[in-house]
Amino acid sequence: MHEYPLPQNLIDIAETIGRSKAFHLVGQLPRTKQIKGDNRTRWRIYLHVPKPENLKAHNRLVKIIGWEDAYKMSLIFGGEVLSIPSCKQMQTHFLYKGIRAQYDAGVSIEILMIIFGMTRKNIQRILF
Incomplete structure (x- = not known):
């Protein structure tokens, strides 16, 4: 069996809300295509995590993982845009x-x- 190391941002998310919810979250987010300098394509996931005071019920993060876990993430990552590799090979x-x-x-x-x-x-x- 292949062992696939998880990207650090995904590890950080998993430590905050749990591994299964982290995978669920990443699976629900759209991928963004990037063309690298040598014309190779890579896909990334970008997630804006609002600050706790800006977290609202209609936020995509809340809709995907629920208020409690979204609030946990906002306490740790609030105001950041997380860039996560798409993990397509895995x-x-x-x-x-x-x-x-x-x-x-x-x-x-x-x-x-x-x-x-x-x-x-x-x-x-x-x-x-």
């Missing part, structure tokens, strides 16, 4: 691992196609 690894585990447990390719919204060709490419 997400892909765990997606493929999940597909493999379900297939090994007897789930048919047709059902996997429905569950994951993928074509037969893509499922087979992952499995074989």
Whole structure:
């Protein structure tokens, strides 16, 4: 199994609100495309964390993780814009691992196609 080190900002968020909520938060935020100097593309997640006095119920952070956890984050990161790598390689690894585990447990390719919204060709490419 591959070990993927988490980006420091994601570790900091996880220490504040818990690992599963940190992953949920990052999974709900849009990615922003960046072109590096050598024309390579990278995707980042930018999260503005309001200061505690500016935290409102309609804030995206509150809507995603709830008031209590959003308030915890505002106490630690208030006024900052966090830049987090998208962790795409890690997400892909765990997606493929999940597909493999379900297939090994007897789930048919047709059902996997429905569950994951993928074509037969893509499922087979992952499995074989």
